[in-house]
Amino acid sequence: xxxxxxxxxxxxxxxxxxxxxxxxxxxxxxxxxxxxxxxxxxxxxxxxxxxxxxxxxxxxxxxxxxxxxxxxxxxxxxxxxxxxxxxxxxxxxxxxxxxxxxxxxxxxxxxxxxxxxxxxxxxxxxxxxxxxxxxxxxxxxxxxxxxxxxxxxxxxxxxxxxxxxxxxxxxxxxxxxxxxxxxxxxxxxxxxxxxxxxxxxxxxxxxxxxxxxxxxxxxxxxxxxxxxxxxxxxxxxxxxxxxxxxxxxxxxxxxxxxxxxxxxxxxxxxxxxxxxxxxxxxxxx
Numbered sequence: 710x711x712x713x714x715x716x717x718x719x720x721x722x723x724x725x726x727x728x729x730x731x732x733x734x735x736x737x738x739x740x741x742x743x744x745x746x747x748x749x750x751x752x753x754x755x756x757x758x759x760x761x762x763x764x765x766x767x768x769x770x771x772x773x774x775x776x777x778x779x780x781x782x783x784x785x786x787x788x789x790x791x792x793x794x795x796x797x798x799x800x801x802x803x804x805x806x807x808x809x810x811x812x813x814x815x816x817x818x819x820x821x822x823x824x825x826x827x828x829x830x831x832x833x834x835x836x837x838x839x840x841x842x843x844x845x846x847x848x849x850x851x852x853x854x855x856x857x858x859x860x861x862x863x864x865x866x867x868x869x870x871x872x873x874x875x876x877x878x879x880x881x882x883x884x885x886x887x888x889x890x891x892x893x894x895x896x897x898x899x900x901x902x903x904x905x906x907x908x909x910x911x912x913x914x915x916x917x918x919x920x921x922x923x924x925x926x927x928x929x930x931x932x933x934x935x936x937x938x939x940x941x942x943x944x945x946x947x948x949x950x951x952x953x954x955x956x957x958x959x960x961x962x963x964x965x966x967x968x969x970x971x972x973x974x975x976x977x978x979x980x981x982x983x984x985x986x987x988x989x990x991x992x993x994x
Contacts, residue, residue, distance in 0.1 A: 761779065
């Protein structure tokens with residue numbers, strides 16, 4: 710490991726950055742060094758600008774991906790090399806804003822029923838029933854389930870923030886049944902051949918894709934569709950948007966407002982948090 714890489718890791722650790730941020734920022738600087746085939750410490754601002762033009766124009770990376778590269782590289786030059794400033798302008802083409810193909814409750818039920826593996830089905834039900842990111846659901850531990858208070862603890866979610874999510878009665882009952890059957894010791898969803906580790910994000914995504922294919926549903930979207938479904942179904946049930954923001958773990962209310970804009974104007978019943986799994990009447994035979 711080079712001294713510059715060590716220094717960057719130390720700077721990120723000092724600021725409490727998440728493991729995912731470590732990986733993203735280090736990858737951004739590594740790709741920059743490979744592009745020029747020289748140490749990033751030898752580059753100037755003009756070369757950095759040229760590199761970002763290359764990412765946008767030739768590689769056609771998305772605006773979000775380019776911003777990750779920009780944040781990582783800026784951090785390196787400002788916090789490790791101690792440049793006074795990084796004068797780089799990131800200009801990306803404006804892409805059309807599209808509403809994702811939202812899953813109805815009936816389609817969610819069909820997908821869950823089509824999942825043959827009981828552990829994977831429970832994982833998908835938890836993802837939908839609590840509106841979790843896939844990285845959050847695979848990393849759940851048994852102790853994160855607070856049955857007495859009907860809460861699920863999400864530790865170090867996106868942005869390195871902990872939060873508590875409501876566990877509706879039907880989902881809590883399903884989790885208790887699952888625990889009685891599987892008896893997981895530490896990870897709620899352990900790997901089949903390595904109980905000391907949790908299932909991977911890839912495994913969770915594959916379980917969703919296979920269940921969706923077996924259900925005959927052709928809508929575009931992966932396992933994150935369940936999180937979208939959770940958000941829109943809760944709003945339809947009358948959950949206030951600021952409460953949904955907390956449950957989803959959004960740092961910015963504008964991120965949650967996307968779901969409001971995706972919903973058609975319609976009368977909502979104003980009942981608050983919904984028991985989504987209970988409303989599906991999912992069969993488990």
